[in-house]
Amino acid sequence: MDRIGIIGVGEIGRAIVDGLCDGVDQPPKIYLSPRGARTAAELSQRYPNVHVCADNRDVVHRSELVILAVRPQDRVEALAGLRVSSDRVVVSVLTGVAISELRRTLDTDAIVVRAIPLPSARERRSVTVTCPSHPAVDDLFGSLGGTLTVADEATLNVFQVLTATLTAHYRYLATLTDWAARQGIPAEGADRYIRGLFQGVGRALGDDTRSLQQLASDHETPGGLNERLRTTWFDPANAEALAKVLDSLLSDLK
Numbered sequence: 168m169d170r171i172g173i174i175g176v177g178e179i180g181r182a183i184v185d186g187l188c189d190g191v192d193q194p195p196k197i198y199l200s201p202r203g204a205r206t207a208a209e210l211s212q213r214y215p216n217v218h219v220c221a222d223n224r225d226v227v228h229r230s231e232l233v234i235l236a237v238r239p240q241d242r243v244e245a246l247a248g249l250r251v252s253s254d255r256v257v258v259s260v261l262t263g264v265a266i267s268e269l270r271r272t273l274d275t276d277a278i279v280v281r282a283i284p285l286p287s288a289r290e291r292r293s294v295t296v297t298c299p300s301h302p303a304v305d306d307l308f309g310s311l312g313g314t315l316t317v318a319d320e321a322t323l324n325v326f327q328v329l330t331a332t333l334t335a336h337y338r339y340l341a342t343l344t345d346w347a348a349r350q351g352i353p354a355e356g357a358d359r360y361i362r363g364l365f366q367g368v369g370r371a372l373g374d375d376t377r378s379l380q381q382l383a384s385d386h387e388t389p390g391g392l393n394e395r396l397r398t399t400w401f402d403p404a405n406a407e408a409l410a411k412v413l414d415s416l417l418s419d420l421k
């Protein structure tokens with residue numbers, strides 16, 4: 168589809184625009200909602216194919232495929248009074264908002280697809296979970312790193328919970344550098360070292376010929392320091408506590 172609208176131009180809306188436009192020969196025409204004015208203005212100045220619309224209705228009017236990317240709590244205000252005709256395709260990236268609710272709010276029988284794009288869509292490296300499958304949506308996210316289509320919204324929610332583990336991971340890394348600093352390592356050196364260490368993990372994850380279990384054991388000397396930390400800190404009780412929080416997030420999404 169050649170005319171794409173985005174309602175809600177924040178972190179994820181911007182990542183999608185960058186991914187679709189940056190260095191791309193023939194990018195689609197993109198119509199942005201006016202809220203998040205600074206980001207929208209910046210994007211329209213950077214890319215000649217990007218236009219800021221007068222209001223959200225105008226975005227819907229001009230676009231074949233409309234991406235909803237406001238915060239879930241802003242959806243009522245953002246979608247109020249919009250009429251979406253049945254020939255449009257709506258893609259919602261709103262966390263935890265069901266397709267049936269969006270259809271009711273938009274009073275439409277247009278196709279509504281839910282998606283979970285990641286900020287790495289900016290570098291066209293987001294594997295985006297979508298539900299249900301739709302060729303135009305699969306193409307769109309295919310061009311931003313890949314599409315993983317799932318059969319139903321219950322399955323999509325499981326992936327949504329997985330995305331919630333990201334900031335705890337960054338905080339884990341920050342906790343390691345804080346600990347090193349407390350041992351007298353200059354903060355800058357600790358930070359540089361931890362980044363390097365875990366960039367190596369990122370590269371190793373690119374090797375999909377090895378399972379995650381295999382990668383773990385390949386990095387572990389029997390009886391060594393890694394094994395000791397894993398078995399004493401990330402022990403069954405810790406793993407169970409993590410699973411319990413994941414269960415609880417999933418049950419809230421239902």
Ligand SMILES: NC(=O)c1ccc[n+]([C@@H]2O[C@H](COP(=O)([O-])OP(=O)(O)OC[C@H]3O[C@@H](n4cnc5c(N)ncnc54)[C@H](OP(=O)(O)O)[C@@H]3O)[C@@H](O)[C@H]2O)c1
Pocket residue numbers: 174175176177178179180200201202203204223236237238239241244245246260261262283284285286
């Ligand atoms: N960030 C992620 O990694 C990620 C990943 C997957 C899914 N999501 C989902 O994506 C959605 C957006 O997340 P985000 O992180 O991009 O949020 P964000 O950075 O806060 O951006 C939301 C944008 O929506 C704008 N907005 C608010 N009310 C609006 C309205 N009535 N009409 C049009 N635009 C309006 C906001 O403008 P103002 O700044 O003027 O308020 C802001 O620019 C959320 O539903 C989230 O669950 C996010």
